[in-house]
Amino acid sequence: MGRSSRISSKDGLAKGAWSALEDEILVDYVKTHGEGKWSNLAKHTGLKRCGKSCRLRWMNYLRPDIKRGNISGDEEELIMRMHKLLGNRWALIAGRLPGRTDNEIKNYWNSYIAKKAKDQFPSTRSVEIIDKKEDIRVDLQGGVALSCGVCPQQQGKEDAIQLNPDTKNAALTGPFSGNGLTKPKLELENTPTNFILGFSSEDFSNMLDYDFAKLNDGNINELKNAIEGDSSGTLLNPPLSQEITEKNGDLGSSSSAAEGDQPNNNNNYYNYNMVSAADLFQPLFLDSNDGWQVGDDIDILFSN
DNA sequence: AACCACATCAACCGCGAGGCT
DNA sequence: GAGCCTCGCGGTTGATGTGGT
Numbered sequence: 316m317g318r319s320s321r322i323s324s325k326d327g328l329a330k331g332a333w334s335a336l337e338d339e340i341l342v343d344y345v346k347t348h349g350e351g352k353w354s355n356l357a358k359h360t361g362l363k364r365c366g367k368s369c370r371l372r373w374m375n376y377l378r379p380d381i382k383r384g385n386i387s388g389d390e391e392e393l394i395m396r397m398h399k400l401l402g403n404r405w406a407l408i409a410g411r412l413p414g415r416t417d418n419e420i421k422n423y424w425n426s427y428i429a430k431k432a433k434d435q436f437p438s439t440r441s442v443e444i445i446d447k448k449e450d451i452r453v454d455l456q457g458g459v460a461l462s463c464g465v466c467p468q469q470q471g472k473e474d475a476i477q478l479n480p481d482t483k484n485a486a487l488t489g490p491f492s493g494n495g496l497t498k499p500k501l502e503l504e505n506t507p508t509n510f511i512l513g514f515s516s517e518d519f520s521n522m523l524d525y526d527f528a529k530l531n532d533g534n535i536n537e538l539k540n541a542i543e544g545d546s547s548g549t550l551l552n553p554p555l556s557q558e559i560t561e562k563n564g565d566l567g568s569s570s571s572a573a574e575g576d577q578p579n580n581n582n583n584y585y586n587y588n589m590v591s592a593a594d595l596f597q598p599l600f601l602d603s604n605d606g607w608q609v610g611d612d613i614d615i616l617f618s619n
Numbered sequence: 620a621a622c623c624a625c626a627t628c629a630a631c632c633g634c635g636a637g638g639c640t
Numbered sequence: 641g642a643g644c645c646t647c648g649c650g651g652t653t654g655a656t657g658t659g660g661t
Contacts, residue, residue, distance in 0.1 A: 332629070332655085354646065370647075371630065406649060421650075422628050623661085631653070639645080 329363045333372055337362060341369055342377055375416045382414025386423055394420055 329337075340362050348359075350373065353366030362369070375381075386394070390412055397408045405417035405424075412420065 330631075351647085366646075367632090367648095368630075374648090375629075403650065417649075418629075425651095426627055621661105623659105625657105625659085627655105627657075629653105629655095632651085633649105634651105635647105635649085637645105637647085640643090 327363060328357075328365050328368075330368070333364075333376075337364065338372070338377060341373060345373060345377075371418075375418045380414055381416065386415075390415070391423075394424065398424065 333341075340360050341356070341364075344356050344360050344362075348355075353370040356362060356366060356369050357364055364372075393412065394408060397411060401407055403421075403424075405421040409415050409417040409420050
């Protein structure tokens with residue numbers, strides 16, 4: 316697939332599909348000189364490709380850590396979730412999928428997910444609240460499970476699932492009435508992956524340094540404890556904790572560690588302030604006084 | 620078998636950000 | 641500050657694969 320015909324541009328540089336020999340030259344160069352300085356590559360190797368093309372070929376195809384094969388179900392779900400939050404920021408999404416490239420995810424989205432989501436999910440539907448937690452999962456029986464974080468604080472925020480307060484108590488209406496389909500089953504799952512769903516783009520960007528690998532599904536309380544003031548864990552990885560520390564003007568170091576400071580793996584101390592962490596994350600949780608009641612019907616607008 | 624329409628995905632293009640002079 | 645260069649990103653293109661008729 317792709318382009319195979321070899322085209323020569325005006326400046327004598329080749330275009331189109333890469334040959335095995337070109338790949339070999341590029342790989343050898345990167346092995347010797349490392350990534351970067353792409354424009355020098357052609358000069359040093361005689362490869363008749365522009366630096367931009369070399370970088371693209373390396374990043375999207377020749378890198379040793381590229382993951383081959385189909386996108387898994389888990390990966391697809393994560394792509395869908397992150398796209399809801401971030402929009403078409405493919406590089407950012409790819410950064411959370413090891414071995415996948417932005418180009419690959421973009422292609423996958425355009426050729427598969429977007430179509431599937433459009434086909435299966437009309438822009439609005441009504442669901443019933445059957446429980447109150449910080450996350451609501453809409454699971455269409457027999458359809459593709461599209462999880463949605465819904466919380467009042469997200470109203471009006473771009474890229475977030477929006478709640479229409481005017482129809483909060485309306486009867487169930489829309490495409491699921493009278494067409495043979497069952498009423499959507501509403502489930503609630505308390506998982507780290509669902510936890511991230513309700514964030515706006517801005518909120519989410521603050522979360523990207525969080526080391527989610529330290530959390531397992533079903534272990535969301537660990538994160539909640541951290542946010543609510545339990546400083547016993549080493550949940551915050553250095554980039555985020557340092558950010559918080561610096562924000563508080565209280566830069567920690569091994570020589571100035573104080574009581575309550577937490578060491579990281581490198582024996583450096585990050586005396587992160589959980590109050591600040593709470594400031595950062597607390598707005599993302601559903602407040603107990605939000606006014607939602609079990610049994611309420613709500614309309615959810617799925618924005619693209 | 621031949622043709623056509625659509626899907627896939629590698630690669631190209633334009634643009635903006637950031638660094639350097 | 642202006643101009644140039646490099647890099648990275650997102651949108652788009654187009655050759656090829658695939659399935660239907």
